[in-house]
Amino acid sequence: MxxxxxxxxxxxxxxxxxCDPGWLVPAEEAAASPFDRGLLLGDxxxxxxxxxxxxxxxxxFHEERLAEGCRxxxxxxxxxxxxxxxxxxxxxxxxxxxxxxxxxRGEGPRGYRPPExxxxxxxxxxxxxxxxxxxxxxxxVSDVPTVPHPILSRIKHxxxxxxxVALREAEGRDADEVLFCTPAGAVVEGTATNIFxxxxxxxxxxxxxxxxxxxxxxxxxxxxxxxxxxxxxxQGVFPLAVAGEADEAFLTNAVxxxxxxGEVVGHRRWEAPGPLTARLMAAWRDMADRSGPP
Numbered sequence: 001m002x003x004x005x006x007x008x009x010x011x012x013x014x015x016x017x018x019c020d021p022g023w024l025v026p027a028e029e030a031a032a033s034p035f036d037r038g039l040l041l042g043d044x045x046x047x048x049x050x051x052x053x054x055x056x057x058x059x060x061f062h063e064e065r066l067a068e069g070c071r072x073x074x075x076x077x078x079x080x081x082x083x084x085x086x087x088x089x090x091x092x093x094x095x096x097x098x099x100x101x102x103x104x105r106g107e108g109p110r111g112y113r114p115p116e117x118x119x120x121x122x123x124x125x126x127x128x129x130x131x132x133x134x135x136x137x138x139x140x141v142s143d144v145p146t147v148p149h150p151i152l153s154r155i156k157h158x159x160x161x162x163x164x165v166a167l168r169e170a171e172g173r174d175a176d177e178v179l180f181c182t183p184a185g186a187v188v189e190g191t192a193t194n195i196f197x198x199x200x201x202x203x204x205x206x207x208x209x210x211x212x213x214x215x216x217x218x219x220x221x222x223x224x225x226x227x228x229x230x231x232x233x234x235q236g237v238f239p240l241a242v243a244g245e246a247d248e249a250f251l252t253n254a255v256x257x258x259x260x261x262g263e264v265v266g267h268r269r270w271e272a273p274g275p276l277t278a279r280l281m282a283a284w285r286d287m288a289d290r291s292g293p294p
Contacts, residue, residue: 001092002025002092003024004025005025005030006122009031017091019087021080022079022084022087035107036106037104037108038104038105039104042159042160042161044102044103044104044158045073045157046156047101047254048101049085049098050098051126052096052288052289057290059081059082059085061254062081063078063080065215068155069156070103070120073105074114074118078103079122084124098126099124099127101124102124104121104122105119106118106119107121129255132256133176135260135273136273137176137251137260137262139190139263139264140173140178140179140266141266141267142169142178142181144162145180146188147183148211148212154208154215155214156214163192167191173265177190177193179195185239186206188213190251193218193251193259195243196219196250196252197243197250198247198248199245200247201231203222203234204234204238206237207236216252216253218257221252222258222280231276240267241267244267246268248270248272249261250272257280257288258277258280260281
């Protein structure tokens with residue numbers, strides 16, 4: 001197995017394969033600097049990209065979000081991911097799976113203050129699809145409110161301890177996902193998902209800027225699909241109780257697409273998937289399959 005790196009760290013150069021951009025390095029030889037700020041401080045960004053039939057159907061969405069994250073954090077622009085994808089597929093043998101791309105600020109002086117001129121370190125790997133809980137999912141609500149941040153809420157950063165702690169707590173409650181709310185009780189998102197619900201045929205989802213939910217790739221796809229299909233989408237600030245009154249609900253992420261939500265513990269149960277969720281799931285499968293050869 002090879003991983004892609006924008007520069008060789010730790011591996012013998014003789015074993016590295018040059019590509020445009022960067023290098024392919026045997027996974028067992030790949031390494032990061034012990035002084036990398038991503039390792040020391042979580043000063044990094046990442047994308048998790050669906051690969052079907054050797055292609056990434058939503059790659060432009062990921063590239064846009066990664067570029068925006070780099071801009072907001074003061075990193076140089078990221079590498080072109082199309083070339084990374086081609087290199088990994090051509091040498092990895094997998095045509096179905098997930099590419100995880102991570103970009104950090106690189107090395108820097110001791111302490112939190114970033115270097116004046118960042119030297120980013122980027123690495124990517126093509127991995128087989130991972131197992132996930134069978135749908136419909138069961139969610140619990142976190143006891144710890146989340147506070148929107150004007151920058152961090154808009155980017156997919158590697159500082160994920162709050163989500164890791166929440167999921168560890170959920171394991172003891174037989175839940176597949178944890179939902180976060182603001183201190184005022186407005187629903188925001190899951191640890192790795194956005195949330196939608198359907199009321200009287202219209203989609204509802206938390207607004208990005210008003211609630212601090214991540215502008216997810218799966219979320220963006222659903223909204224664009226709905227606009228093309230003539231389905232109304234309301235983005236706003238909604239108490240969790242409003243979602244609990246919905247006719248159906250689902251979660252989204254960039255790898256699984258729409259995920260039927262069967263229960264928010266203590267709030268509501270649904271027969272899942274509902275009619276609109278089922279339409280979206282079929283449309284997602286069609287989109288992913290169209291990425292391959294006819």
